[in-house]
Amino acid sequence: MINYLLTEEQEMIRDLCRQITDEKIRPVAAELDKTEEFPWEIMKVMAKSDLFGLYIDEKYGGMGGGILELSIATEEFSKGCGGIAICYAASALGTLPILILGSEEQKQKYIPDLAAGKHLAAFGITEPAAGSDASAMQTTAVKKGDKYILNGTKHFITNGGEAEIYTVVAMTDKSKGSRGASIFIVEKGTPGFTFGKKEDKLGIRASATNELNFVDCEIPAENLLGKEGQGFIGAMRVFDKSRPGIGAQAVGIAQGALDHAIRYARERKQFGKSISSFQGIQFMLADMATQVEAARALVYASAREVDSGVTKNYGMHSAMSKLYASDVAMKVTTDAVQIFGGYGYMKEYPVEKYMRDAKITQIYEGTNQIQRSIIALGLIKEAAGS
Amino acid sequence: MNIIVCIKQVPDTTQVKIDPKTNTLIREGVESIINPFDMYAIEEGVRLKEKFGGKVIAITMGPPQAEAALREAISLGCDDGILVSDRAFAGSDTLATSYTLAMAVKKIETFDIIICGKQASDGDTAQVGPGIAAHLNIPQVTYVKHIKEADEEAITVERMTEEGSEILRSPLPCLITVVKEINEPRIPSLKGKMKAKKAELTCWKAIDIDCDDERLGLNGSPTQVVRIFTPPPRAQGEILEGDPQETTSKLVEMLKDSIQ
CATH class of the missing domain: 1.20.140.10 (Butyryl-CoA Dehydrogenase, subunit A, domain 3)
Structure with missing residues (x-):
């Protein structure tokens, strides 16, 4: 490998992730590929080793690094198993909307547990009829008093069913097309929010890919990330x-x-x-x-x-x-x-x-x-x- | 509860080669690691601390580069590291080593338990742990596979024996040596690794510990290594064939012959 002049800390991250890959991931990769069992044990090891907070600011309990640190970790895990690695990386994907659009209160409320790996996150944008064309999205969020009511289905959601925190894109104003979408934080267990079928996949089989169903799912209005239309x-x-x-x-x-x-x-x-x-x-x-x-x-x-x-x-x-x-x-x-x-x-x-x-x-x-x-x-x- | 973990830096045995001429280890280019059995000692010490509070101090006797082993111990949850290092210690056998470590331990004011791995992967003697306990005149339990109970006064442990296991209770302070069945050592945390990198280690020389110079290093080591050799592979056994009556009598005859 070329010497990328990484910092000592980045080298330390690589060594640590390599150790986890060699000792924890490689021995189970083939088995989890067969059984499609979610790698919770390994997620816990990564959490205890402070790796879920690599790209998160120290004031929210992270390690203060960035996307490079996250990439180094994801690369090392993927050498052992791309499926297990994506369970880790998809939590970052689900967390990024809060970091990018979230208010200070939202960050204080959700980020520390995600940085500590106590909770996993997932990002929900894809729908059966809205893949590359995200503007064809059907899921809606209608404001009613101090609540939003979500209705619709997201599918192919990595970490679906396993994650605790979901950042979900829904249309708040269909008449505005792509400018009418917004992102919401939805917690697992919210009434009206259930999981559909778990997909049987060609690869990355240790990871969970699931359907998210919203039926009159009420969430507090303060769970809107940023403003309406910023989705x-x-x-x-x-x-x-x-x-x-x-x-x-x-x-x-x-x-x-x-x-x-x-x-x-x-x-x-x-x-x-x-x-x-x-x-x-x-x-x-x-x-x-x-x-x-x-x-x-x-x-x-x-x-x-x-x-x-x-x-x-x-x-x-x-x-x-x-x-x-x-x-x-x-x-x-x-x-x-x-x-x-x-x-x-x-x-x-x-x-x-x-x-x-x-x-x-x-x-x-x-x-x-x-x-x-x-x-x-x-x-x-x-x-x-x- | 204050815990001392004694560790040793050893060559990584998965990479070790023996020089066929001198029958000694070829150490060049071989990575040094913490003796694998000591990893279980560190883990058990850190678990006790997590349960009862207190401190875990890792101590090692060795050359200056053994510092790396102490830093790794800190990354795994030990609070401090003490390196006992002096040219005067060179050539120590297990008697001198256990004496030196015991004298260093005496300098650490209070401790409740000393934990060692059951043996080191390079020498395989399993003598240093028990030796430390003997020099300190404290109880020892070897081959511990489970700590059942512990409080401020005493510890109840299960130790492995050739036939099975024994449950023993010992007053504190005491020394235990542990086997690999006792736990599964953790992987360090990133914060632990960063702390370890910055940690200030304590280094004690012979003059820093209250010891008798005659009992250090080569002078204090009665062990004489006469010859080191690679044992020949075990020869093939003899299989007696025939009906049981016949082979039994033949076996008895052979056993009788071998005794004479």
Whole structure:
């Protein structure tokens, strides 16, 4: 790995996350992939190790770092299991709307428990008919006195059912289209808020993906984040910050598969030699490693830009990091299966899981096609001088 | 409750190689870790502190680089670390080591329990823990796998024996050595690691502890290492075949022969 000149504290985070990955995640990754059991034990270890607060201000009980610290942790966990890693990272995604749009009272009320990992969070935007086109959202929030009444269904919600705190996007004024959406904090157990089916997925199977159902769900009006109508712009700001985390998940998955491929290539003998002595395999490994390193460099650079607070238009760069890293993850994990040959296709060996886990990184938090739109729009805006 | 945990820095045994000529450890390039059994001692000490309050002090005798072991102990929840280090300690066997550590422990004003790992993974003697208790003239319980009860006066523990286990009660202060069945050591917290990095460790030399120079280091070590060798792999056993009557008589004959 290139020396990214990380601080001592960032190196410490990496070491700690690597230890958790080696001692806690790797031994159970295959089993949880099979059983789809939510990794609560591991979430507790991460919580006790102060890792849920990495990107949160110290005044709310966090460690005072940023998206780079979150990315380093997510990358390390993903080397062991992309599914377990996303349970961790999705809680950050659910927390970011409160950090970005929340009032001081809302932050004081919700952030300390999230920073301590006592509660997990989840972000609810996707609906059956509103994926890339979030403006097609049907979930509504109608103000009634000092309450909002929520009605509608969110689906494909990571950490759904397991999280305690949900940040949910709903239409407060449908006539205004995308300017009529708002984000609310909804606590698990609120009457009228239930969970639907848990999805049976191709990959990241240790994570929970669930439906959220709202039927006349009353929440206090003070649970509105920011102002009415800030829902879409708020969600975009959340994704601008969260995308390097998905990039980091992709880098971790790719690196994990590459590590297995290198080890296997050295051990596997064919034609009387280890297959790592064949140039065909060597060139594959060289390309894989180069791509992973390029992806990592882009993810770290964009995470640093997000954290620096210097530039405003970091969204297109964080889109690049997610786009590139996830495409690399898909390619590298596919090549890792190829290097394992027939064994790679078998569940008895670890690499097919990396390939299954990699696929989602090209789809969620905005498909890679949407990422390209964001990047292109950014380019055109820049050229237009706005 | 004040607890002292004695730890040792050892080469990581998963990486260790033996020099076939000298039969000694090749230490170059091998990472140092806390003796694995001592990790259980640290965890048990920290758990006792979490339950009863008080302090956990980690103590180690070793070269200056053993400081890293103390910092790791602090990252895992110990409050302080004491490094007992002096050229005069070089060449200590288990007698001199346990004497030196006992004298250092005496300098720590009050303590209720001393916890050691059952043995170190490099020497495998299991003598230093009991030695410390003997030098301090306090009760000791070895191979503890569970602390059943503890209060300010006494401790009730279950210790492993070859046949099973025993439940013993000892007044405090006492020394226990622990086996790996006792707990599952935690993973450090980030705050713990940061605290450990900044922690100011105490370093005691021979003159800082009230000890008899003749009992330190090589002078105080009656152990003579005559020869170190890698034992030959166990030879294959002999299998007696035939009907039980026949093989039993043959076995009895063979046993008789081997005694003579």
